[in-house]
Amino acid sequence: MKLLFGNKKNDLLSLLKKQDPAAQKIFYEQNVKRFLSVSKSYVSDLYQAEDCLIKAFCKIFKHIESFRGESNLDSWARRIVVNECLNFIKSHKTVFYLDEINQSFHEDIHEPEIDCDFNAQDLLDQLPDAYRMVFNLYVLEGYSHQEIADTLQISIPVSKTQLFRAKEKLRKIYFQQQKKVRNENV
Amino acid sequence: MKTFKDNIEFEIKKQIEEREIAPSRDLWSEIDLQNNNNHRSKSKINWFLVAACLMLTLSLGAVLLFLNQPSEIQPEMVKQTRKNTSEEIIKNPVQNNAPLAAQNNDKKEIKTTTPSQNKEEVISAVAIGQNKLIPTETTVKKPEIPQISNPKLLAKADSLKTPVKKKKYVDPSTLLFSVEHKDVIEKTKDGSNVATTIDLNAR
DSSP: OHHHHTTOHHHHHHHHHTTOHHHHHHHHHHHHHHHHHHHHHHOSSHHHHHHHHHHHHHHHHHSGGGOOSSSOHHHHHHHHHHHHHHHHHHHHSOOOOOOOOOGGGGSOOOOOOOOSOSOHHHHHHTSOHHHHHHHIIIIISOOOHHHHHHHHTOOHHHHHHHHHHHHHHHHHHHHHHHHHHHHHHO | OOOHHHHHHHHHHHHHHHOOOOOSSOHHHHHHHHHHHHHHHHHHHHHHHHHHHHHHHHHHHHHHHHHHHHHHHHHHHHHHHHHHHHHHHHHHHHHHTOOHHHHHHHHHHHHHHHHHHHHHHHHTHHHHHHHTOOOOHHHHHOSOSTTOSOHHHHHHHHHHSOOOSSOOOOOHHHHHHHHHTHHHHHHHHTTOOOHIIIIIHHO
């Protein structure tokens, strides 16, 4: 079946719109690992991330007819995965958004370049949910603060504040990890 | 010059996008199961809709039938009641052998009651139309009951009259006597015409 489809995504899309089970299976196999990575970046627990992914795939197959083809199918499906993860966090956890802070804190602080040997998932897992959601939407998904505010139903200044605090938190976590590594080496 | 934050953000994005995580369980079976359940629920809803539509049409049809049936029965009931009353009334005059003078009173009563009969004709046009009876004075004027062409006509007229307690009638011979001896009677009773009732009824 894979050979039949090849790279012809339009054929796959037309078959998905016909609710063809074989096409659905192929689409699943093509994207499950990548989408699980995305889901895991929002939801720390792997089992919960998989639950979110199951719901997301079901929604994708159910609402595939509403996909107009204006954007890429993968990015459309990824957006559904992200929304499902956000809904899961909102429904299962209490998210606290801190008040906005002064503009002066938003200024970037110049730091020396870092080593790339850290684990991104470890850093993200240590972020609070509110920080992680805003950070992921801004950095990974490329959302603007307006889009983040609309998606999370918060104000734009709050979105900016969450992003700033998330970055600060990541920096602290990173340097703490570096200190631990140095002490272990010593 | 790239800042630390830019570096760490860039590095996180790079790692997450390049990363692939294999699922720890069989996700496809669960997705397939949920998809099938969705399809089944859709088909169930369709069947329920079809069944509901059928029930609605059947119930509406039944209601319409029940509504139509009483409208056909009602005129028959009116006919029956009318026939019964007319039959009863017809029997009564024959059995009582009412004198001819009583019919004079009936005549008046019929005259007064005809408008009400007309009203009844308007209300139950179908029932009376089937009887084909129109109350007229000419038919009632006939003194002999058996000679009436349709006995139901007399029955109608009698059904509307009030019961007469005492039927008075004038014998032609007494009437002739009273006219001949009018002066004598007026002298004895100061003009009151009582003699007819006293003398002639006793005879």
